[in-house]
Amino acid sequence: MLAPRPAAWGAAMCLAVLAIAATPAGTPPPARDPAPEATPAPALKEIDEWRLEDSVLVTPGSAVEMAEGRFTRGAVVRAAARPARGGRPATFEMTFSVFAPSHAQPGLTPGRYYVHGAWTISDRAAAAGHARHSAGRIGGSLNAELAFNPLVATGPVRGVVAVPMSPDGGRWGAARGEFTGDQNFTGLIRLAHRAPAGRGARS
Numbered sequence: 001m002l003a004p005r006p007a008a009w010g011a012a013m014c015l016a017v018l019a020i021a022a023t024p025a026g027t028p029p030p031a032r033d034p035a036p037e038a039t040p041a042p043a044l045k046e047i048d049e050w051r052l053e054d055s056v057l058v059t060p061g062s063a064v065e066m067a068e069g070r071f072t073r074g075a076v077v078r079a080a081a082r083p084a085r086g087g088r089p090a091t092f093e094m095t096f097s098v099f100a101p102s103h104a105q106p107g108l109t110p111g112r113y114y115v116h117g118a119w120t121i122s123d124r125a126a127a128a129g130h131a132r133h134s135a136g137r138i139g140g141s142l143n144a145e146l147a148f149n150p151l152v153a154t155g156p157v158r159g160v161v162a163v164p165m166s167p168d169g170g171r172w173g174a175a176r177g178e179f180t181g182d183q184n185f186t187g188l189i190r191l192a193h194r195a196p197a198g199r200g201a202r203s
Contacts, residue, residue, distance in 0.1 A: 047190065047191070047192055047193070048083075048084075048085070048175070048190075048191045048193070049083070049084035049085070049188060049189065049190045049191070050081040050082065050083055050084065050090070050092065050121060050188070050189045051081070051082045051084060051187075051188055052079040052080070052081055052092050052181065052185060052186055052187055052188070052189065053079060053080045053082065053186060054079060054080045054186075055077055055078065055079035055092075055184040055185050055186045056077070056078050056079070057075070057076070057077050057151075057184070058076040058077065058078050058093075059074065059075060059076045060072075060075055060151055061073055061074040061075030061076075061096075061097070061098075061151070062074055067102070068101060068102060068103075068105065069099060069100050069101040069102040069103075069108075069110075070099070070100045070102070071097065071098075071099050071100075072097060072098045072099075072149075072151060073097045074095065074097070075095070075096050075097070075098070075151060076093065076094070076095050076096075077093070077094050077096070077184070077185045078091065078092065078093045078094075079091075079092045079093075079184075079185060079186060080092070081121045081189075084188075087123075088123045088136065089123070090121050090122055090123040090136070091121070091122055091123075092119060092120070092121050092185075092189075093119065093120055093122075094117040094118065094119035094120075094142065094185065095117065095118055095119075096115055096116060096117030096118070096142070097115070097116050097117075098113055098114070098115050098149055098150065098151060099113070099114045099116075100112070100113050100114075100149065101114075111147075112145055112146065112147065113145070113146045113147070113148060113149050113150070114143075114144075114145055114146075115142070115143065115144040115145075115146060115150065115157075115159065116141070116142070116143055117141065117142040117143075118139070118140075118141055118142075119139060119140060119141070119142055119161075120137065120138070120139040121137070121138050121139070121189075122136060122137045122138075123136035123137070138163060139163070140161055140162050140163035140164065140175075141161065141162050141164075142159050142160070142161045142179055143159055143160050144157055144158065144159030144160070144179075148183070150183035150184075150185075151183075153183065154182065154183050155182070155183055156180075156181075156182060157179065157180070157181055157182055157183055157185065157187070158178065158179070158180050159178065159179045160176070160177075160178055160179075161176070161177050161178060161179050161189055161191065162174075162175070162176045162177075163175040163176070163191065174193075175191040175192060175193050176191065176192060177189065177190045177191035177192050178190055
């Protein structure tokens with residue numbers, strides 16, 4: 001499994017912000033992808049899996065050339081999400097960015113592509129009711145380091161996915177796992193439940 005490097009990526013983003021600040025007037029700066037809605041994850045079993053199928057690139061996003069590299073933001077992909085354990089069909093949607101550094105930077109290598117996404121999986125009932133605390137909705141992040149740009153080339157994608165601890169002290173729990181699939185984000189999301197501190201894992 002690829003290990004995410006949030007500290008290094010954060011340093012790179014700081015450099016990108018400084019570069020944007022120095023951009024001449026009239027040049028539109030890249031905006032960061034919208035932060036995922038603060039939606040607590042539903043209670044997870046020990047292992048949860050979803051098969052992502054029939055993916056569609058809703059929008060390819062927009063690219064900005066900077067001294068640090070090429071930054072593509074606002075790409076959106078959508079797919080059918082089928083629970084491996086059975087259950088109601090759901091929809092996977094992810095807004096993501098791709099950063100290609102132009103030169104060596106802390107934690108970043110030229111010729112590599114760094115993908116960061118904010119995703120949700122929602123069943124029809126949760127989506128129709130805009131439910132923020134429904135067991136039919138879960139959301140998290142995806143990070144991957146690739147040898148190709150998934151927006152313009154084909155190849156296998158393997159990335160780290162995570163569901164953060166909810167703000168109510170862990171009532172909904174947290175999870176971590178991986179995505180394995182292709183450049184269209186067709187594949188498998190597998191999450192392992194992490195019990196809140198002081199509590200045993202749910203069965």
